[in-house]
Amino acid sequence: MDEIKVKIGGKEHKVKVEETPEGKLRIHHEGEVFELEPGQSSIPSEMLKRSGSGESVVVAPLPGIVHSVEVKKGEDVKKGQLLMTLVAMKMENDVVSPRDGKVKSIEVKKGQTVNRGDVLIEIE
């Protein structure tokens, strides 16, 4: 099994790659395993999300509408700090920071509709 570095959205990730007996590529990343068909060039979307949720990308926990954005780009945030609220299922759902860091980018605007798993904010 080979260990290689890949860049996703500007962030470097270490992944392990191996070939399965059926000739597929199997990628190990932070405890999750993804399979690629030979010749498939795109990265599985699950892995994109996952590579994010591996601490630095905050994704929508449920489908809804962005109700408020409580932080600005470049702002320092603490773990558990309120980042934004999503109105969904008749509730203003708090979205909090998974860790201490700095807001690298805000991917959504107030009033925007998001699906479950959409990237909301990147923390670095």
Added chain:
Amino acid sequence: MLKKRLEALKPDQEAVKAQHAKGKLTAEERLALLMDKGSFVELDIFAEAKSSHESKKPRDGVITGYGTVNSRPAYVFAQDFTYMGGSMGEVHNRKIARVMELALKNGCPCIGLYDSGGARIQEGVAALDTGGRIFKLNMLMSGIVPQFSLILGPCAGIAVYSPALTDFILMSGKTGSLFITGPDVLKSATGETVSLDELGGAAVHSEKSGLVHLVTEDEKQCIQMLKLLLGYLPQNNLEQPPAHAAGDPITRLNKSIQRIVPQDAKKPYDMKGVIAEVADKGSFLEIHASYAQSAIVGFARFGGKVIGIVANQPSVLAGCLDIHSSDKIARFVRFCDSFNIPLITLIDVAGYLPGKEQEQNGVIRHGSKILYAYAEATVPKISLILRKAYGGAFIALASKELGHDMVLAWPHAEIAVMGAEQAVAILHRKELQGKNAEKFKKEKIAEYEQKFLNPYHAASSGQVDMVIPPEETRKNLGMALQMLGHKRDSVLKERKYRKHGNIPL
């Protein structure tokens, strides 16, 4: 002669050292922690494997027997990892099956302390076939005596399916793991390289798979946790759960409850604060705390009597019912029903979680389990609507026609098929395209809100029995429990005419 024979049972000191080095206790040490002092009686001590492997010893790698736990009789088996890795051979399995049969006949809880690599390869198919006997007994005992599995070491193969068939799985976070195929076999079979923790560690099973109900840091705490859990449960399905003297008065007012629950129904809060406030002080034991956290389930006491609590958690996924929380609630409701534990359901939710991901993964199939479980349950079922009960979630958690016995609501509770805006958009689709649409929409929304978004519409037609002041929640729940204390349900009669129902799985 007996003395000499017993001498042969002394554990191999090297193996004991190795067991301790892994941070694990031996089977004897575990039993000493679990059973009341001097109460344990070992059975089948001289049973040995039929095949002749070199290291063959009596007991065949499992200590089985009976005794008392907190003064209550229980049957136990503890696998001995120091003997052939706790592997499950024919005699080993028959010994376990024997205590299970005794637990069933005598109406006592059955506790398994697991530390086993799975079927004993040296014994071939006989090891597998007798595993089937254990599984069959798990099924026969289900709903008659409570069954517990403590996962104290790495458990694989057939050593995971018997725990999976029991009522509660408790895991020692440091030492326990559960997987069908271990890392070594996996590597040779498919080439996949994974660590033990990734495959079946405490985090995986308590957060993702939902297999494990309670996780503790180490083995000692795991055994303590089991004793705590046992304190809420009866010996068998014909007995009532153990009641305590009522220390906390049932008439205690819940003065702080309105500080816990915001009036604005859009604001989330932690439902566990409500449970702590209304149940007997310090009595709540949460089950599946890290799994499917938009729902909360667990045992508590009300005036000393044991109840099961099911609640929405508005601070996670808006408290929505989704695939995993449906499974979690349905299984808990069925356990409580099997063992005569009344249910209190605390409701504050807008419905089942919508969206492609949930629909494609079967939210209908999983969500219907809640309906089935509540409809089937004959124990007292009391529901309280705090702020919201919409659509399918209302039916599942509070419909009297489905079988809920008493439905209470707070004065601001919203009970409707859907929210005002969505309802108006559907009901007045045509009118909303014309002139003055905005004004018309506002009027209709206000009209809808006034008509439906309160508990009195439901109360006027008998779907809500009582509208209660929030600070009198404990008192009213307590009185409802008392009123339903001797409930008998005619569903029980109808059950005689079928083998079993067919719950959607």
